[in-house]
Amino acid sequence: MIFWFLVPPTFAAIWGxxxxxxxxxxxxxxxxxxxxILEAYDIQMDSIVYIAAFASIPILLLHIPVSGLFIFPLLDRELGFFAGFVTITIALYPAIDxxxxxxxxENYRxxxxx
Structure with a gap:
């Protein structure tokens, strides 16, 4: 059982x-x-910052709620409201991402x- 609980944090650490x-x-x-970048957006590289950090959004709206769907049955707990909450977060993801x-x-802003 401990192995199953260690799998998500292990892969999260590897991804991070x-x-x-x-x-x-x-x-x-x-x-x-x-x-x-200069041709498409007319922006110099020294004026932008890039990294995969904007994936905080998929983690909050997809990974954590769906992980709960897998963890609750392992703990023999009922999901109740949480099951509906997951469908809401999945539906919100395309609008918030x-x-x-x-x-x-800046051009989009x-x-x-x-």
Whole structure:
């Protein structure tokens, strides 16, 4: 039983370390994507920040609620309201996921608020 409870945190740690090490800004990735960012958005690489951190949203709206769907039966507990809450968070995900992009990318922010 302990093994089953350790699987999600283990994979979360692996994903976090991978995202922190592989998707952070480096001179090589700046050089690789700098021209396409400049052409597409007219933004210099030194004025933006990029990392896979905006995946906090899928974790809160998808991974944690769905993990609860698997953990509650293992604990022999009834889900009750929680089962309906998961369907709500899954339905909200497509509407909430673009918000960080809208607030962070200046061109999108100006189009929405300007």
């Amino acid at each position: 370390l991978t995202a922190g090490n592989m998707f952070r800004p480096t001179p090589e990735t700046d050089a690789e994507i700098g021209n396409s 673009p918000l960080p992009t809208i607030f962070v990318v 100006n189009a929405v608020f300007g």
